Amino acid sequence: MEDCLFCKIAAGEIPSNKLFEDDRILAFYDIDPQAPVHFLVIPKQHIPSAAALTEENGPLLGHVFATISRLCKELGVENGYRVVSNVGQDGGQSVPHLHFHVLAKRSLAWPPG
Numbered sequence: 001m002e003d004c005l006f007c008k009i010a011a012g013e014i015p016s017n018k019l020f021e022d023d024r025i026l027a028f029y030d031i032d033p034q035a036p037v038h039f040l041v042i043p044k045q046h047i048p049s050a051a052a053l054t055e056e057n058g059p060l061l062g063h064v065f066a067t068i069s070r071l072c073k074e075l076g077v078e079n080g081y082r083v084v085s086n087v088g089q090d091g092g093q094s095v096p097h098l099h100f101h102v103l104a105k106r107s108l109a110w111p112p113g
C-alpha cells in the first residue's frame with residue numbers, strides 16, 4: 001500500500017534492523033524500544049490492524065506466533081515476554097499496518113496504562 005510506513009519497511013524501501021524475514025512476515029527492532037528486547041513482527045501483506053483479521057488469516061497468525069517463540073528463544077529470553085497489538089485510537093495504534101510488539105527482558109506491569 002502506498003504511503004504506509006510498514007509496507008515500505010517490508011519492501012526494503014525504508015531500512016530497518018531486521019531479525020527475521022521470509023515471504024510472509026518481517027521481524028525488526030522497534031526504533032523506540034520500551035524494553036531491553038522490543039521488536040515488531042508484521043505481515044508483508046497490508047492489513048490495517050488486528051480488527052481487520054479474518055478466519056482465513058489463521059495460518060499467518062500461527063506463523064507469526066511460532067516465529068515470535070523461536071526468536072525469543074534465540075535472543076535468550078528466559079522469563080517470558082509480552083505480545084501486544086494495539087488497535088485504533090483508544091488502543092494506542094500509531095502505524096496503521098498490523099504489527100505485534102514483542103517486549104522482553106524486564107518485568108512488565110499489568111494492567112497497561
Ligand code: 5GP
Nearest residue numbers: 016017028029030031032086092093094095
Ligand atoms: P503502535 O504505536 O502503532 O502500536 O506501534 C508502532 C511502533 O512502531 C512504535 O513502537 C514505534 O516506535 C515504531 N516505529 C515507528 N516508526 C518506526 C520506524 O521507522 N522504524 C522502526 N523500526 N520502528 C518504528
Ligand code: ZN
Nearest residue numbers: 004007046097
Ligand atoms: Zn502497510
